[in-house]
Amino acid sequence: MKSLGSRDKLQAAAAASGHRRVLLLVFASCFAFATFLTFLYSSSSFASATTSSSRYGSSATSTTSSSLAGSGPGGALPLPVFDALVHYASFSNATHRMTDTDIRAISAILRARGPCNLLVFGLGAESPLWLALNHGGRTVYLDENEFYVKYLEPRHPGLEAYDVSYTTKVRDFKDLLEAARATRAAECRPVQNLLFSECRLAINDLPNELYDVPWDVVLIDGPSGWNPNSPGRMPSIFTTAVLARSGATAAKGPTDVLVHDYNFELEQVLSKEFLCDENRVAGSGTPSLAHYVIRPGSAGAGFCSAGQDGAAASSQTAGEKTRK
Numbered sequence: 001m002k003s004l005g006s007r008d009k010l011q012a013a014a015a016a017s018g019h020r021r022v023l024l025l026v027f028a029s030c031f032a033f034a035t036f037l038t039f040l041y042s043s044s045s046f047a048s049a050t051t052s053s054s055r056y057g058s059s060a061t062s063t064t065s066s067s068l069a070g071s072g073p074g075g076a077l078p079l080p081v082f083d084a085l086v087h088y089a090s091f092s093n094a095t096h097r098m099t100d101t102d103i104r105a106i107s108a109i110l111r112a113r114g115p116c117n118l119l120v121f122g123l124g125a126e127s128p129l130w131l132a133l134n135h136g137g138r139t140v141y142l143d144e145n146e147f148y149v150k151y152l153e154p155r156h157p158g159l160e161a162y163d164v165s166y167t168t169k170v171r172d173f174k175d176l177l178e179a180a181r182a183t184r185a186a187e188c189r190p191v192q193n194l195l196f197s198e199c200r201l202a203i204n205d206l207p208n209e210l211y212d213v214p215w216d217v218v219l220i221d222g223p224s225g226w227n228p229n230s231p232g233r234m235p236s237i238f239t240t241a242v243l244a245r246s247g248a249t250a251a252k253g254p255t256d257v258l259v260h261d262y263n264f265e266l267e268q269v270l271s272k273e274f275l276c277d278e279n280r281v282a283g284s285g286t287p288s289l290a291h292y293v294i295r296p297g298s299a300g301a302g303f304c305s306a307g308q309d310g311a312a313a314s315s316q317t318a319g320e321k322t323r324k
Contacts, residue, residue, distance in 0.1 A: 075115050075136025082111060082133060089129045097125040101286045102260065108284075109217060109256050109291065110134055119215045119243075121236040122222020123148055128156050130219070140210065142203075144223040144231055162210075164203060166223055166231035173234050173266050176200055177273065180238065190274075190303045191246045194239060201238035214252035215243060220267075221260040233259075234270055241274035241303055244294035255294045262290040276304035 077085075086107045090100040098106075103126065110118070110130070115137030120130055123143040131139045139160065143149055146163035153159050168176060180188040180201050188199035195211055197204050218240045225232040237259065244255040259271050262285070275292045285291040 077133065077135045085129060085132055089126065098260065099288065102289045105284065105286050105289050106219060106258055107133060109258060113216050113256060116216035117213050118217045120219045120221065123152060123161060124221060127152065127159065131156065131159055162207060165205060166235055168231050168234050169228065170225050170230050170232040170266065171228035173232055176234055184302055190242060192242060194242055201235050202242065203235050203239040212248050214248040215255060217256045219258045225266060232266055237270040238274050245296060250296040257292040257294055259290045261288055263288045274303045278305055
């Protein structure tokens, strides 16, 4: 009997173990099924979110970018911001800065043309202002001082500047002008590829791609010309006159050219010679700022039309203000 009782216990234990196996199998099956349902739900939600993102993400990103940039149509600054920058710049006490009237006259052109491709000869107190006002466009500065370029660039993120090696001197400007007139049909012609120019007034050592940019506005406020050994603005005025009539700049249409310090002899004579009085916009400048609009094909074989040649202008420079 004792032996029989042991068998009954073993059978009972085996039955209980089998029951536990069944329960464990059922539990594992339920867990696997729940996991599978969770995976399906997560996949569906992710797909829905992806679809929604692809449907609305473009406009959302555009809206966010626009909000962060604070820009108006076409990337331009909102007018209140534009006006505020001009207002505070005009009250700046920085040394060697432009007059209030000059700043406002230049700003008016940038508002009309911007965002645009803006080329500026010369770095100065107003350089960050021009960069800000041309928000959404491209602003490039050219200056003869390599150290000043390296000094300003890290202090004004986004400022694109290049140093230029000028070989001219203010004291030689009349001789250089006569040489340019003598070779107007050859080296110093109004339409040419400046990269290969042999004219002494041509700037041909810039980064190559700058010659292919369609410049909308050119501001000539450099290089320096305050003493006879300074490079003077003969090369910048001549190069601008050629750029406006050649290549990509001429192909895109009219170019606004602004010449600062126009109350000095060199700027007047060279501007009349290569930019021409016929292209000057009356009433849009100041006594120290001349505004020209150069149109493709606006001159014949020379820079100016017949009867408007700048050669006659140099005979009228007696008594004009010169730098000391």
